[in-house]
Amino acid sequence: MEIRFSAHGAYYHHYHIVWIPKYRKAILKDELKAFIEQRLFDIEQYHPEVEIETYKVQIDHVHVVMIVPPKYSVSSIVGKIKANSSRAIRKQFPWLKATRNK
DSSP states (O other): OOOEEETTEEEOOEEEEEEOOGGGOSOOOHHHHHHHHHHGGGHHHHOTTOEEEEEEEOSSOEEEEEEOOTTSOHHHHHHHHHHHHHHHHHHHOTHHHHHTTO
């Protein structure tokens, strides 16, 4: 247990976040899985206080345990991760658009 300190307090906030592709399709494999693993840590570039402790990309969902300081809402950080990774994934893997409606 590592207590972290901010300017006006101390905190120990670990969040276990799970998200899935639409309709829980089993598409998170091979090069898409590697791409997601690489892009998860982009949030630390923009918000250095946010730290991803562990993650696991499985075939139909993603698990992330992260530390989010109290000055950020968890939903805004997760929203930024999902928005940025979704945009990059759709650009890098155009075949996902074809599987969206199937």
